[in-house]
Amino acid sequence: MSADLSGFLLDVLYVGTKFVVTSMQTHRLKIIQATYKQRQHDTLVELYGRTDTGQSITVLYEGFYPYCYMEAVPGALEVVRRNGAVAPKVLWDRLEDVELVHDQKTIKCHKITVMHPSVVKKIRDQFNTVNVLLSSGINLDRLPQFFSADIKFGIRFMYDLDLGSCIEVMGKPYEEEHPYTTELVILADIVAPAEDFQVNFSILSYDIEASMSTKTMLCNCFWIRRSDGTEVEYRLIGTEKEMLKEFQKIIIEEDPDVITGYNIDGFDNPYLNDRHEANYLPRLKIGRNGTAWRSRDVKNSKMWFVTGRIIADAMYMARKFSNPRRETLQYVSQLLLDESKLDVNASLIDEEWAKSRQDVLDYCSKDAYLALRIIDKLKVLDYYSNLAAVGMVPLTTVYSGATSPLIDSHLVREFEKAGFAVPVGGKPDPDYKKIQGATVVDPEPGVHNWVVVVDYKALYPTTIMVHNMCPTTLDMENGTIVSPVGARFLPPEIRKGLVPIVIERLQDMRNEYKAKMWVEDPDNPGEKIKSPMHGFYKGLQNAVKVISNAMYGILTATFYRFFKKIIGASITAYARAALDRIIQWIRKMNLPLVAGDTDSCFVRSPWPNLNGCITLGKMLSNQFTADGYELEFEKVLNPWFTHGAKKRYFAHVVWDDGKILLDNPDVYSRGYEIRRTDSFDYCLDSLEELLEAVCTEGAETAVSLAKERVKLIYEGSVSAEQIAYSKRCKPEAEYKKPESQIQVRMARMLKEMGHRFTPWMKVSFIYTDGDKSPKQAYPFIDGEKFPHTPDWDYYAVRMAEVLGRVTDVFGCDAGALLQYAKGQTSLDSYGVIA
DNA sequence: TAATGGTAGGGGAGGAAACTTTGGACATAG
DNA sequence: TATTGCTATGTCCAAAGATTCCTCCCCTAC
Structure with a gap:
């Protein structure tokens, strides 16, 4: 390695009669x-x-x-x-x-x-x-x-x-x-x-295989990607004590910034710790200051910390950044990397180990490798790096997942510089009554053509800025800006709020980063092309957005040091008023308002064509971009459908922020099971096709598709994989009545069956008797045959309910769908459904 | 080294409470 | 005329079922 001499300064000190040369480095x-x-x-x-x-x-x-x-x-x-x-x-x-x-x-x-x-x-x-x-x-x-x-x-x-x-x-x-x-x-x-x-962080990803019978470690395989990009693989086998000592030694030598692995918080870390104890070894000493790692209880499960490094569980990252429907390594690596685990039966690991050590080592190593790739794929380190940069905090602070330190970092600096006191954070108040939040407009059920979507840009941050809302300007005696809930704020001429100043600075920062994403095209003067640092600045501007959006939430969190209930209530009240202005105007103009939520309005255009929509959108945008607020004309949807429930829409986007997509519209879907991770695949696939059919084929085709699907599932012509439900299971102590929760019962069963389960994981299961109370089900394990008979009746009813909500709009309710599936003509045999 | 963004909303499951039906015991009429 | 055997009917009451309502929980929209 060659030293960068330009970074050296020679510092010559005269000490007694000798010259001592020390090197100052930057x-x-x-x-x-x-x-x-x-x-x-x-x-x-x-x-x-x-x-x-x-x-x-x-x-x-x-x-x-x-x-x-x-x-x-x-x-x-x-x-x-x-x-x-x-x-x-x-x-x-x-x-x-x-x-x-x-x-x-x-x-x-x-x-x-x-x-x-x-x-x-x-x-x-x-x-x-x-x-x-x-x-x-x-x-x-x-x-x-x-x-x-x-x-x-x-x-x-x-x-x-x-x-x-x-x-x-x-x-x-x-x-x-x-x-x-x-x-x-x-x-x-x-x-x-x-x-x-x-920065190129170095990262280590490890996986351990442990004997089920003796509980001792069979092997520990890990991959390290060094800061220079080179990758090395280690496979430790031998006596347990040797493996434990060797692991510690290599971590110190390789000196990774990040330690990862799949479900290490839940399994490998506590296991390693236990084995150190069992072998009378001191705790793993891998801190950059020579100290051992330590665990902390977080929400009834453990998190692991080590000085100077980050321990980042790849499962937690996958959960946070991609919200997969199932959380097994097999499922996630298939989803994100299109790669599979190797074929070794983990619940029979001792037999596999006896049969072929090489196979188990390959399997173990592949798991470690997959975890590393998942972290890469999700760009976890880039994201945290950006958030840390914008939040002006160390990497460990953003990794902890809390957003309040990022806001703190800006506000506390600002308060102290301006001579304001920085109060200490409070405790949650058990009697706290929630403040009123946003308005949600009851949507108009049915298929609507040519719907214009407008929404306020950054509504809450804008509201805070426009009305100069801040703990430093809240003055119930002298304030002249009176919020709808009666809070009084000083006008900016008297004192500009520090919170608005910070928000404004963040917005400027974001604009600056956005501008840096593009450069002038040397071949086409006047045209912009992606700058060489496009991705870097894109990440940074996104981080600014994340922090800006968190500002309102933090100021409204009871424990937060700058929390003032009346400020939170004022922010939402002003925001409701802003949305209400549009709603009132739209109603006055007799335009059909088909939906609206918090900062957005969905209006059906009186002119049934794209140009008409664009005219309406621009008109609305001009009309309501005023007094510091900016109403953006966001999209044109054609058609747009809802069955009449709030926050549930499905549509085709034919115009998006200036881009015309008439020939190849994007799909726009909110709230429906399609977007939910706790429904089963067959249900959400069918619903998606149904909604697609509603948009493109018309009611009749859609209804017959729904009938067909309910029939198919009633007859049991669907694979087990497609009917597996998936739900997150918290630690049992978090539940009021644990055994009444299906996910808890399934987690218990999984453990009994010899599978690894750690709290906060999702568990997959299939119902086998939906009539019993509580319902009977068995865990579904990825890649294994489901050995029970599903309760097809139950699934048919569930499917009918979900699809029926949509087809009900066209006069065919859940009962009718079921009736068709069962080939019956009378309602009485299942009157409960109707 | 006890750490923590918010409210609005849909929808499924379980269970208690309120309500309805069923069925057995008993009485009475015929 | 009194008693008995039998069926039909009514009443009471508890058990069983079906509904409703509430709460918990998960997950999503913004």
């Missing part, structure tokens, strides 16, 4: 994790990441201290001073008096700087604990409020140095003895923000 890196180590008298900031040159790096920074703000209640500081457990850890010489604005009032505060992050919590806690407070012997008028007192220290560091997810550091190699295992370990003098760049 590095650019993307932060994977920002954390810290508490030392005796200070805290060391630790940033783990990967550089633009592909090296793993630990950046250390000394001299940055934790702090928080405490309201200056008389005597409060004395309480801290007298607490022997806390006072020695406070840097009293750094104590500052500051004024912070909170709820339109100026509050006198102490800025308390301490040695360790844990001290901040202790200071807060002593005011919560009556005994500690009493023992201080001080009577307080009231308890002081705390501000900026729950920000993680690594994040605090990034806020204060205004860092994003990519940074530039200047420093020297860390010479002290240290536990860090990255290629580079730098003690930084300067840490500065850097423009975002793409």
Whole structure:
């Protein structure tokens, strides 16, 4: 490997009579994790990441201290001073008096700087604990409020140095003895923000086969793709102890940023951990600071963490990014990669192992390989990388899946810069009454031709900006902007809200990224072509959208630090009013409004042709693009169908944002079983064909298709695979009555049958007796023959209900469909259905 | 190192409550 | 005239069935 000499500065120091030459280096890196180590008298900031040159790096920074703000209640500081457990850890010489604005009032505060992050919590806690407070012997008028007192220290560091997810550091190699295992370990003098760049993370994907009878490990196969793109495969066999030790050693040597595998959170990780215990080995030590991994209970199941790396379960990623109907590795790799697992019966693994070790090793290795490919295919790392860049947080923060830290990252910085207090997050209120949300228009059932769709662009963010809504402008006395629910906000001339400022900045950012996706075509001046960085900027602009859209939700979350119920209620009230303006106008003009939801209206055009629709769409758009709101003319649908339920539509798109698709229309479908993952394939395939027929063939053909389908399933002429239901199963403790839930009963059965099941997985099953209560069913296993007889009667009824909702519009209800299937002419034999 | 975006809505399943039908015991009329 | 055997009918009451209503749950739209 050749060093990049341009990044070196020679720093010559004169020490006594000798010249000592030290090398100052600069590095650019993307932060994977920002954390810290508490030392005796200070805290060391630790940033783990990967550089633009592909090296793993630990950046250390000394001299940055934790702090928080405490309201200056008389005597409060004395309480801290007298607490022997806390006072020695406070840097009293750094104590500052500051004024912070909170709820339109100026509050006198102490800025308390301490040695360790844990001290901040202790200071807060002593005011919560009556005994500690009493023992201080001080009577307080009231308890002081705390501000900026729950920000993680690594994040605090990034806020204060205004860092994003990519940074530039200047420093020297860390010479002290240290536990860090990255290629580079730098003690930084300067840490500065850097423009975002793409990083090639290294990734390890592993899979373990375990004996069913002895519970010991048979083999561990894994693949590593290094930062330079090369891939290596390892296959560990031998004694369990050797395999465990070897795995740890290779992880440290190869130093992957990301560790993955299929269902590792549910199986491989806890299993590995158990085997370490069984072999009297310490926990797997794979942290980049030499520490062991650890697990945390999240919603009744475990998640695994390791310092400096990300443990990303490929199953979780597949679930999150592609919402597959089933979640077995076999199904997902078929769906996403068009590849299969190798043919080894996992529930008979001991026999297979005895028969042919080579086959089991190949099988195991392929599983690890598939997990790696799934992560690639879904572009998981790109997505998180972008989200981290826009959210200005380390990669681990976005990986955790929470969106509030991304919003926090922008708002807290903004609040602190402007001198506003940053409250600590609250606890959920069990008595909380939901605020009123959006309007949904009752749709007009039937087939409609030439329907124009208009919707407000970014309705909630726009609403926040237009009405200057923010905790910093909410002023019930002086506010002149009065929301429909009575909240009063200061106008921007008096004080521009910080939330609107952040939203505006995000929008500008998005426009900038969008612009960078395209460049002038050198061959065709005036024409735009994709820029070489098209994909990169596309990802970034999408990340901005994700964060913008989350803003309303976060501000309306009770636990969020900037939560104000009346602001949330005002946002939705203004939004309802905006939609209502269009609805009223459309009704006044006597135009048929066929549907509408939150920010959109579906209007049937009085002119039954594309040009007429375009005229109407543009007219609506012009009419209602005003006062900061932008109504977009989105689509023309022809035809458009609904059976009359909200949020359930099916249509053909013949015009989409300027593109004419008359000859080859896109399908537009919302809510129907077609889009649902908890229905069975035959049902949703049939429904899709039925809706297609409704749109293209007319009612008669559609009805006979529905009748035929119900008949076929009633006769049992459908494969087991096509009638398998699939439902997510949570940990049993999450249910009020676990055994009443079919998915719980199926999960129990799966386990009894010797299959791996971990909570939060989807389970597949087929009903065998729908008359019993609770209904009887058996698990369906991918690729295996279903050994029971399905209750075709039950399936016929289900199909009839689903298809009947559609055909009912044309006078043929579920009962009639069933009647045809059963070849009966009278209703009485199954009167319940009618 | 206890972490957490929201509300609106459709639709299936299970189960309790309210309601209806059924069937046995008994009485009475013929 | 009184009693018995038998059937038809009515009433009461509990069990069984069918409905309705509510809640839980999953998943989706926005």
